[in-house]
Amino acid sequence: MMIRFILSVIVLLLGLGPTVVGAVSNDFTVRTLVGSDNMSPTVPSPVTATPIAQTQIDITWGASSDNVGVVGYQLFRDLVQIATTSLTTYSDIGLTASTTYSYTVVAFDASNNFSSSSVAVSTTTYAVPVVPPDNDPASSTVSNSTKVSLKLDSFLITLSTNGANFEFTTNLPAQFVLRYGKNSSYDEAILKGEVFQKKHSTSLLQLESATDYKYELFGYDRFGKEFLLKSGYFKTNSLPDTEAPTNVSNFKTTALDDxxxxxxxxxxxxxxxxxxxxxxxxxxxVDPYDGFLVYEGTKAEFLDEGALNSEEVQYYTIYTYDSNGNYSSGAISMVRKAGFGFIPTEVSTTTSSTSNSGRSDIKATFSDVEIWQNNVLNKMTKGELSAKALEPLTLRIPYDLFPQRLKVITVTLTHPLDQTKTFSFLMRATEDFLYYEARLAPLTDLGLYGVSFTIFDVNTNELVTFDGGLRLLGAEDGGLTALNTIDIGRWYYWFMFVLILASLMIFIMILLKRRNDGEDKIPLENT
Known part of the structure; x- marks a missing residue:
């Protein structure tokens, strides 16, 4: 009985403190309760307030400490809170000249424990100076600080494809105004830095790539005097060149023994x-690394010695590279030893169908072919493609018209005046997988070119062939829009020729008939 009484007293006494003792029969569990954070941060100290201009005062203070960690500070001006910040500096702007302001700072932690208020510090903004005329001897009474010209200590522009970042420092605390535009009117925008400071930065966004811009940078000292700090121009960076270059033209392979x-x-x-x-x-x-490297350089001719020494057939692809590392779709040519016959995988140019002849999962036909020049699509007319002479051209077929497992598509052009003269190219998928395309050098000989497309599977089996025509127009034809006019004019002259010939034949027949009948009434001129 006495033991139970003593234990009850112990439990009662412990319950008054931060520990709790629980009893179950003769077993005891003791646990300690951890209280919440109720410790306030130390007072921010020291606090300084420095007038920078007629409308600005900069306040700085020493960092507070806390058992857990200081989260931020509250800044008060004349007992009214004006800011909450995690920094230990603040620029109070928009003030009135010749006015005294008092500042205090309070620190707080994550548990909303607040320190005591710091010691109040006071300071007065600068007065608006009275600047006498330049010819007034009293001008010597103006503060020497007004005689120091505002200027740049450093200046850097960092460019991108659609922006420009300005970073600069001034010898005195200053505000700035940056004007910029594509011409001298600087009508794009005006950026302002309203805080008086020596280190400045600002960014221009949503600019056009590869575009020239003019700018003017003005600075304003604490007395409101304006200084032209710098003017000039900059050009935004060009977008990365990812366009495939033009293929070579007139690629030929000729067997000379081996x-x-x-x-x-x-x-x-x-x-x-x-x-x-x-x-x-x-x-x-089918790519710049798929095969034996024969030649790399800028020549226009090369002798591949011994290429046919052990092989009866060789297939060649020539790729062009630009200065940005992009490469073309590839021009192709096949050569075989003299005395050997038809090669089954040779690109065929003898088909004559604008429709798809082959597998049903390949939906492309000649009517799906697009031809582009100078980023303009040339529309197909009367089932024919049309293009301007002396301008590069790009042949395209939509990517989604073909199955995923596809080895290659070739396109072959047949000369309009010499059917034995053909040139073939590989078509390559664009980076966005919207098209298969091949970029060709300008064609020069006018007329109707044969255009044949052949699709091969991964085993180089020919799946589908389709072809059509490409009419090349010269400047005298009035461009692409003159195609129908040319055809109409041709028919008109043929019609007039036939009409005149028929009229002449009828006239002769009538004349002969009248002579036979002795009724020739055509008057003869007197000599």
Whole structure:
């Protein structure tokens, strides 16, 4: 009984403190309760207030400490809270000249424990100076600080494709105004830095790529005097060049016993860098690393010695590279030893169907082919493609018209005046997988070119072929819009020729008939 009484007293006494003792029969569990954070941060100290201009005072203070961690500070001006910040500095702007202001700072932690208020500090904003005329000797009474010109200590512009970042420092605390635009009116926008400070930065956004902009940077000292700090222009960066370059033209391969002579015309693109030629005895190399490297450089002819020494057939692909590392879809040519017959995987150019002849999962037909020049789509007319001479052209077919498992698509052009003269190219998927395309150098010989497309599977089996025509128009034809006019004019002249010929024949027949009847009434001139 006595033992139970003593234990009850102990439990009662412990219950008054931060520990609790629980009893179950003769077993005891003791646990300690951890109280919440109720410790306030230390008082921010020291606090300083420095006038910067007629309308600005900068306040700084020493960091507070806390058992858990200080979260931020509340800043009061004349006992009214004006800011909450995690920093230990603040610029109070928009003030009145010649006015005294008092500041205090309070620190707080994550548990909303607040420190005591700091010691109040007071300071007065600058007065508006009275600047006498320049010819007034009393001007010497103006503070020496007004005689110090505001200027740049450092200046840097960092450019991107759609923006520009300005970073600069001034010898005195200053505000700034930055004006910019595409011309001298600087009508794009005006950016302002309203805080008086020496280190400045601002960013111009949503600019156009590869575009020239003019700018003017003004600074304002604490007395409101304006200084032109810098003016000039900058040009935003160009968008990355990801466009495939133009293929070579007139790519030919000629067997010379066991050697192969390769010749071609390099493109005239400004950023043309070099060509890379590969060969394979199974099929055309479908990328710049698919085969044996034959040549790399800027020449327009190369002798591939011994290429046919051990192989009866060689398939060549020549890729052009630009200065940005982009490469073309590839021009192709096949060569075989003299005395050997037809090669089954040779690109066919003898089909004559605008429809798809092959597998049903390949939906492309000649009517799906697009031809682009100078970023303009040339519309198909009367089932024919049309293009302007002396301008590069791009052939495209929508990517989604073909199955995923596809080895290659080739396109072959047949010369309008010489059916034995053909040139073939690989078509390559664009980066966005919207098209298969091939970029061709400008064509020069006017007329109707044969255009044949052949699709191969992963085993180089020919799946589908379809073809059509490409009419090349010269400047004298009035461009692409003159296609129908040319046809109409041609028919008109033929019609007039036939009409005149028929009229002449009828006249002769009537004349002969009248002579036979002795009724020739055509008067003869007197001599």
């Amino acid at each position: 050697d192969v002579l390769l010749s071609w015309d390099n493109p005239t693109d400004d950023d043309f860098a070099y060509v890379r030629i590969l060969r394979n005895h199974h099929f055309f190399p």
